[in-house]
Amino acid sequence: MNCSTCQKHLDAYFDGTLSVDLKIQVDDHLAACKACAELYARWSVVEQVMNEEKSTSSNPFLATRIMSQLEEMQAKKYAPAHSIAKRPVFRPVTVVFIVGVAISLGVLLGNLYRPLQVRHAPSTELLYLDDATIEPIAFYDAK
Amino acid sequence: MTDSELIQEILSGNLALFRQLLERHQAQVFRTCIGFVHSKEDADDLTQEVFIQAYQSLASFKGDSEFSTWLYRIAVNRSLNHVRERQKKSIFDRLDSFFTREKDVQFFSDSAMEENPEQQFIHNEEREMITKALDKLPEKQRVAMVLSKYDDMSQREIANVLNTTEGAVEALLQRAKITLRKDLAQLYHRYKRQ
Numbered sequence A: 001m002n003c004s005t006c007q008k009h010l011d012a013y014f015d016g017t018l019s020v021d022l023k024i025q026v027d028d029h030l031a032a033c034k035a036c037a038e039l040y041a042r043w044s045v046v047e048q049v050m051n052e053e054k055s056t057s058s059n060p061f062l063a064t065r066i067m068s069q070l071e072e073m074q075a076k077k078y079a080p081a082h083s084i085a086k087r088p089v090f091r092p093v094t095v096v097f098i099v100g101v102a103i104s105l106g107v108l109l110g111n112l113y114r115p116l117q118v119r120h121a122p123s124t125e126l127l128y129l130d131d132a133t134i135e136p137i138a139f140y141d142a143k
Numbered sequence B: 001m002t003d004s005e006l007i008q009e010i011l012s013g014n015l016a017l018f019r020q021l022l023e024r025h026q027a028q029v030f031r032t033c034i035g036f037v038h039s040k041e042d043a044d045d046l047t048q049e050v051f052i053q054a055y056q057s058l059a060s061f062k063g064d065s066e067f068s069t070w071l072y073r074i075a076v077n078r079s080l081n082h083v084r085e086r087q088k089k090s091i092f093d094r095l096d097s098f099f100t101r102e103k104d105v106q107f108f109s110d111s112a113m114e115e116n117p118e119q120q121f122i123h124n125e126e127r128e129m130i131t132k133a134l135d136k137l138p139e140k141q142r143v144a145m146v147l148s149k150y151d152d153m154s155q156r157e158i159a160n161v162l163n164t165t166e167g168a169v170e171a172l173l174q175r176a177k178i179t180l181r182k183d184l185a186q187l188y189h190r191y192k193r194q
Helices: A003-015 A020-032 A034-054 A062-082 A090-112 A139-142 B005-011 B014-037 B040-056 B067-088 B093-110 B110-114 B117-136 B139-149 B155-162 B164-192
Strands: none
Touching: A003 A020, A003 A034, A003 B093, A020 A034, A034 B014, A034 B117, A034 B164, A062 B014, A062 B117, B005 B014, B005 B067, B005 B155, B014 B067, B014 B139, B040 B067, B067 B139, B067 B155, B117 B139, B117 B164, B139 B164, B155 B164
């Protein structure tokens, strides 16, 4: 077997699909030819790397993650149909209603407010007045 | 339930059945994605994007081909877009992804955990070289290679995904292997000189 025939059969050799006769011939050639043996060694590393990557499993929660994203997307898609307030037509109405309620509430609270009537305390001069010294009213009645 | 029956049910509003479709094809889509990106996290994200896109465009699936073929096309296109975007990234982003990939390498190789640090270093260096050589392949050759090696697809199935003939796929695979061997030889020589 020459080098080009050996290299042609290397894939099948790796896959294990080569006939017994051909496999023996490839084995013999690899044992004798340094260049093909080196190529085989390099290619076996490539196969190994690809097989390692291939055997990697995905995140076990990936399906759940995808389903929850899809459910979220669907919920968003149908949300405007269920919520009247979120419809574009109703948005200005909602805003006007909220502003109206706020104004009415303000007026109501404003009317409830009564300014505090301050009762002036008697001055200190008046506190010291002695009522007993004021002339009794009977004095005037007697007159 | 077959794929087409599931699709009919999903299109009539039964979203929960999409999970069955998802679990049926998730592993294959993930393998396709990892063949392009070589990173578990990126492949997870890409798989998610592929299924979201598949769900959004499910109504446009005419049933002319198998659902899996249609899904593979989405996976291949998404992965190629991802690879193109990554190539456009700035040098800082590339450095970041290089370090992330190193973490992934440690995750991938269970056998590498049993190796000593020197063997592990050589293993990782070789891996880097091989993934670089795979990434350098022209797009069509790369797609054919990934579908063949990672998804174990026959040349006929690959031809269906790529909308081409079996002969063209065979030629693509042959050229991919020749290119890969040449690139690897160059990379190994450069590595030995260092």
